[in-house]
Amino acid sequence: MIQDPPLLDVRGLTTEFVVARKGAARTVRAVDGVSLQVQRGETLGLVGESGCGKSVTALSIIRLVQPPGRITGGTIVFEGRDLTTLDEPEMRRVRGARIGFVFQEPMTALNPVFTIGDQIAESLVVHGLAGRAAARSRAVELLEAVRIPEPRKRAGDYPHQLSGGMRQRALIAAAISCCPSLLIADEPTTALDVTIQAEILDLLREMRAQFGLALLLITHDLGVVAHLADRVAVMYAGRIVEEGPTATVLSRPAHPYTRGLLRSLPGSAPGTRLRAIPGAVPDLSALPAGCAFSPRCADREARCDQRPPEPVALSPDHHTRCYLHTKAG
Amino acid sequence: MMPLVDVRGLVKEFSRRPTPFSRSSVVRAVDGVSFVVDEGETFGLVGESGSGKTTTGRCMLRLIEPTSGQFLFGSRDVFALKAADMRAVRRDMQMVFQDPYASLNPRMRAGVIVEEGLVIHGVGTRQERKDRVRELFALVGLDETQLEHYPHEFSGGQRQRIGLARALALRPSLLVADEPVSALDVSIQAQIINLFMELQQALALTLIFIAHDLRLVRHLCTRVAVMYRGRIVEMGRIDEVFREPAHPYTRALLSAVPDPDPRAQQQRVTFDVAATDLGAPLRDVAPGHQAAI
Numbered sequence: 001m002i003q004d005p006p007l008l009d010v011r012g013l014t015t016e017f018v019v020a021r022k023g024a025a026r027t028v029r030a031v032d033g034v035s036l037q038v039q040r041g042e043t044l045g046l047v048g049e050s051g052c053g054k055s056v057t058a059l060s061i062i063r064l065v066q067p068p069g070r071i072t073g074g075t076i077v078f079e080g081r082d083l084t085t086l087d088e089p090e091m092r093r094v095r096g097a098r099i100g101f102v103f104q105e106p107m108t109a110l111n112p113v114f115t116i117g118d119q120i121a122e123s124l125v126v127h128g129l130a131g132r133a134a135a136r137s138r139a140v141e142l143l144e145a146v147r148i149p150e151p152r153k154r155a156g157d158y159p160h161q162l163s164g165g166m167r168q169r170a171l172i173a174a175a176i177s178c179c180p181s182l183l184i185a186d187e188p189t190t191a192l193d194v195t196i197q198a199e200i201l202d203l204l205r206e207m208r209a210q211f212g213l214a215l216l217l218i219t220h221d222l223g224v225v226a227h228l229a230d231r232v233a234v235m236y237a238g239r240i241v242e243e244g245p246t247a248t249v250l251s252r253p254a255h256p257y258t259r260g261l262l263r264s265l266p267g268s269a270p271g272t273r274l275r276a277i278p279g280a281v282p283d284l285s286a287l288p289a290g291c292a293f294s295p296r297c298a299d300r301e302a303r304c305d306q307r308p309p310e311p312v313a314l315s316p317d318h319h320t321r322c323y324l325h326t327k328a329g
Numbered sequence: 330m331m332p333l334v335d336v337r338g339l340v341k342e343f344s345r346r347p348t349p350f351s352r353s354s355v356v357r358a359v360d361g362v363s364f365v366v367d368e369g370e371t372f373g374l375v376g377e378s379g380s381g382k383t384t385t386g387r388c389m390l391r392l393i394e395p396t397s398g399q400f401l402f403g404s405r406d407v408f409a410l411k412a413a414d415m416r417a418v419r420r421d422m423q424m425v426f427q428d429p430y431a432s433l434n435p436r437m438r439a440g441v442i443v444e445e446g447l448v449i450h451g452v453g454t455r456q457e458r459k460d461r462v463r464e465l466f467a468l469v470g471l472d473e474t475q476l477e478h479y480p481h482e483f484s485g486g487q488r489q490r491i492g493l494a495r496a497l498a499l500r501p502s503l504l505v506a507d508e509p510v511s512a513l514d515v516s517i518q519a520q521i522i523n524l525f526m527e528l529q530q531a532l533a534l535t536l537i538f539i540a541h542d543l544r545l546v547r548h549l550c551t552r553v554a555v556m557y558r559g560r561i562v563e564m565g566r567i568d569e570v571f572r573e574p575a576h577p578y579t580r581a582l583l584s585a586v587p588d589p590d591p592r593a594q595q596q597r598v599t600f601d602v603a604a605t606d607l608g609a610p611l612r613d614v615a616p617g618h619q620a621a622i
Contacts (some may be wrong), residue, residue, distance in 0.1 A: 051513040172412055182446035194541065198585035220515055223587030247591040264519035265589060266548030276519035280484045
């Protein structure tokens with residue numbers, strides 16, 4: 001069977017920030033050789049804690065990393081073109097049109113002085129997909145698609161007139177307005193209450209089916225991943241440490257970090273000690289020479305501190321970066 | 330068991346000043362909340378944003394003044410106390426705040442932050458206070474060498490340990506913790522939850538744990554009250570409420586938490602506000618388990 005090329009094929013993506021610390025400029029590698037693929041219509045969950053590089057990975061893919069950060073290596077092939085080679089006008093035709101984006105905080109992602117109808121219509125007009133009037137009525141249709149009641153009336157509302165959940169719906173409507181093939185959602189439900197979160201996750205699932213969207217879902221919540229993602233990639237200190245089908249990774253995690261995360265969740269035996277991961281997330285400007293997780297790892301061996309492990313295939317679709325799964329020697 | 334906390338009919342209203350676009354109005358953030366917490370118990374107060382859970386906690390410590398109601402704390406009628414007497418009571422009840430970044434003064438060293446309450450309440454000599462701060466640092470798992478560090482030199486989890494040390498400095502019997510781990514990374518949350526459980530046992534603390542994370546509340550608490558729009562809609566022993574939720578809102582809330590177990594079959598229940606009598610009083614649905622239905 002010949003598989004179609006992936007919709008998004010990121011290889012060896014490296015993004016660095018130059019930071020001044022104690023007078024000297026230092027380079028911090030926020031994303032370190034990340035490779036990931038998203039097939040058409042597929043949902044990939046990118047999981048990790050704050051500072052692990054998951055948001056910078058997303059911003060790098062749409063080339064919105066702001067100085068002092070910049071992409072220093074790798075390729076980002078999307079719909080057959082390497083985005084790293086595009087000039088800014090070409091890139092602008094990709095952003096919003098072919099790749100939609102949903103951010104964590106819907107209030108800051110929306111412009112407070114324009115109505116939500118205008119903001120949804122804007123990308124259609126900018127990308128030349130519709131005239132003003134057509135874009136306006138399309139905006140109302142989109143608000144209906146994301147289940148906002150009284151869409152015609154709501155299109156004239158300003159962001160502050162909507163609740164958090166409704167704002168996130170409006171933002172999703174704007175993100176899918178140009179029928180992109182890929183939607184990148186960065187912690188789309190983190191700022192929301194749990195009942196609203198459930199509604200937004202349902203909506204994302206529906207939109208994915210209705211518009212044939214592929215989804216790159218960035219989150220720290222393993223529950224959200226279990227709910228929505230076909231495959232999951234776990235990031236730690238700028239690297240993907242495990243990647244595979246969601247059910248496999250969550251039920252048979254291979255990397256000690258993934259195992260630790262799942263074990264530390266409350267759930268099984270109320271009132272007992274939780275099995276916490278010791279230590280803290282490392283400072284990216286002072287990473288150990290070997291595996292970045294080794295200082296916190298119970299399975300640490302001598303070789304862990306020498307050089308970071310290479311990815312190992314546990315099965316054709318399940319990979320991890322850990323010496324536990326490579327033969328010593 | 331003696332009840333240590335007895336809150337009766339707590340009401341807190343906020344008035345909104347008129348603007349050119351709207352008339353003045355009154356928002357009832359907490360609307361007649363009553364609950365009892367036994368000594369040594371961990372009581373969970375859960376709800377979504379705007380449900381009034383944080384306001385309830387703040388009113389209890391009179392960080393904001395309640396509009397009406399009564400709070401019996403042991404033998405003391407807290408809301409009836411004058412400011413000077415209130416100060417003495419506050420030694421005995423302390424708060425841990427949600428945001429470990431905003432709740433520590435960035436210009437004060439960690440040791441000074443923890444010591445401040447002792448100074449204000451005139452506890453001990455200078456040397457005794459220094460010793461107590463060292464003891465507290467050890468108690469919450471911080472290193473003595475960090476006494477002179479400023480808050481920005483600590484990670485989020487460590488800052489929450491400082492917040493906890495500060496709250497425990499005066500040996501309170503009641504600790505109100507308002508979302509103490511929600512700003513922390515997943516891998517750090519478990520460490521702080523373990524610390525809460527250890528300290529509660531070691532110090533025989535009574536703990537009111539305000540949170541939106543139902544999994545955490547289930548793990549940590551012995552009883553729980555579910556708040557919705559300023560009212561308690563359900564209250565009871567933690568295993569009862571989770572096993573047999575009686576109020577439609579509680580059912581919706583419990584079913585909305587995404588389960589990280591890929592084998593879990595989740596059936597989501599939605600909450601129909603219009604079909605629910607939000608004014609219904611709490612009534613017994615099982616021994617020690619009440620719901621407003």
